Amino acid sequence: MIRSNQEWERRLASLSPGLDLRGRVAAIASDTGQPAADIVHVLDALRPVVGGIEPALDPAMRIGLTALATGAGIDDIASASADLIRYCGLPVRELAGAWDAFTQASVDGPLSLRALATDLPRLIRAGADLGLVGRGAADTLAVAGQILLPVLGGIEDAATAVVDWFGSLGSADAIESFAEAGIDIAADLAGAIATGGDPVRRALGLAAGGNVDIVRAFGPAAAVARVGIARLADYDALRPAVIAAAGVVDALAATIYRPGDLTRSTTPADQTGRAPAQMARLGDYGFGLSSMAFDQLRRVSEYRWPSQDRIGRHPARQFVGPGEDTITLPATIYPWWRGGYGQVDRMRAMALAGEPLLLTLSDGQVLGWWVILRIDETGRTFAPGGRPRAVDVSIELACYGEDAP
Known part of the structure; x- marks a missing residue:
């Protein structure tokens, strides 16, 4: 990580030849309470997925504020943001809403975003393979993370279990097990996604309501399905607040740090x-x-x-x-x-x-x-x-x- 002023300025100049963005980066650092060197690192991570260094400035502000508000590592937030844009097709303008959703879920549940952030990139990629797109991907992953992960052991192992479960939803065993219960699981999940619904909630509901052999359908990931089925009421209670979340990051960040609030003195x-x-x-x-x-x-x-x-x-x-x-x-x-x-x-x-x-x-x-x-x-x-x-x-x-x- 770059640290000294000269180092981050040199790195920024190499990323933006012909542009002088030092003032913009310094302003973002001041407004978010993050080191300027870390903001440059975020810009470097975002520029391949947003089309350049200048389009990355506004997302970098959002990422810095999210790190400030939640205590999660700024590199983890940047990596997850890039993956939401790259794999789930999240429009850059919706990045603020996506992090409001994750933060709202963290506020309403036992799992902190700080703990979840490290594993978000692989959860996002697994969600994209399942068909999650746009802001709906963030909403679904935020709720699923809060409901499934806290009761599946350590966060890293729990995230692995959920990734495996996402993958198993399209497996031959799952399709056959649901078909024997009269359910076309692939069509149902595709329909949920096409209508803006939550395919994870849909899969859990189908497994709960149908005569489905959970162990046969999901194999080692069956424990995730059982947890989700047992917590469907919690899932349904949390989801509306996550979908409606707006301004959550800004509100939390404002309670932590306001640039220039203190009177300058010699202390x-x-x-x-x-x-x-x-x-x-x-x-x-x-x-x-x-x-x-x-x-x-x-x-x-x-x-x-x-x-x-x-x-x-x-x-x-x-x-x-x-x-x-x-x-x-x-x-x-x-x-x-x-x-x-x-x-x-x-x-x-x-x-x-x-x-x-x-x-x-x-x-x-x-x-x-x-x-x-x-x-x-x-x-x-x-x-x-x-x-x-x-x-x-x-x-x-x-x-x-x-x-x-």
């Missing part, structure tokens, strides 16, 4: 004129919107004044130095959005290591060495699979003292 955090990526750092853990964002930093400092009783007079107090110094960080994690479900476990592992941790704030303040005394966790707003969509956390820290650990 390291806001010399750039943009919100810092992290609010604070404890050891090697960064608090921020992409992980765990605290909404308060409550510090209590005590001072020791022991008293000495005196006959006939008020007790006398003598200052002997500072006492306990504690910090409490109440925070909320939205695992479906960014950071995943491992944030609190990682914090517990740091506490169990039994080591003091250096605490620094995003404005450059170094608060010294602290230890984790207590972690409180409360899950709420549970998804259908039983996992919380929001986790309230409170972390209590105590000052380790002036001595170096």
Whole structure:
């Protein structure tokens, strides 16, 4: 990946001879909170499928915003975007709607787009082989991903199972098994696609309603069909929201980062004129919107004044130095959005290591060495699979003292 200004500018010049697009790229980087070098990398990935570097500028803005809003890797979003255009014939003007669909599904389900993004390209290609096209391809893949993948094990293995199932829908065994139940599966799926329907939902409905031998029809991919049949009600509940999704990425991105919101000053955090990526750092853990964002930093400092009783007079107090110094960080994690479900476990592992941790704030303040005394966790707003969509956390820290650990 290109990093320094000179490197990305040289790379951009090589991609766009005779054009000076530095200002456009810098503006996209500023508006999306992404490094300019990453935007150049996206332009390079898109130009073969959109017909040049200039037509890739608007899609690059959309990809940068999606990466910002969802926490997914910008390279993964770019790769999936190129495949939607190349294999599913998605018009470039509909790219924004496609990512709204994927993001909406992520908001409404237990599977984050951040987790799904790496496997999207192969799911998209398998969907294209099934006949999915245009924005309908994004809608179908977004819903199918949320319904099928979270309950099929690890995401990579689950994606492989779904790809195999997509392929099996056109297999000789599937066609014969459905035919024995009086169903022309190929014609039914083609009809669903031709009328703007969802062939995945159609296949699941036919398998559920007909006397079809699931194991014979789908072989090793039969588990996917069984999951889909069991979750048809969830599928039908999620699909309308995904189809209607519009402006979801923009709304989420606007809650994370607004270019130029901060007043420029001499502090390291806001010399750039943009919100810092992290609010604070404890050891090697960064608090921020992409992980765990605290909404308060409550510090209590005590001072020791022991008293000495005196006959006939008020007790006398003598200052002997500072006492306990504690910090409490109440925070909320939205695992479906960014950071995943491992944030609190990682914090517990740091506490169990039994080591003091250096605490620094995003404005450059170094608060010294602290230890984790207590972690409180409360899950709420549970998804259908039983996992919380929001986790309230409170972390209590105590000052380790002036001595170096």
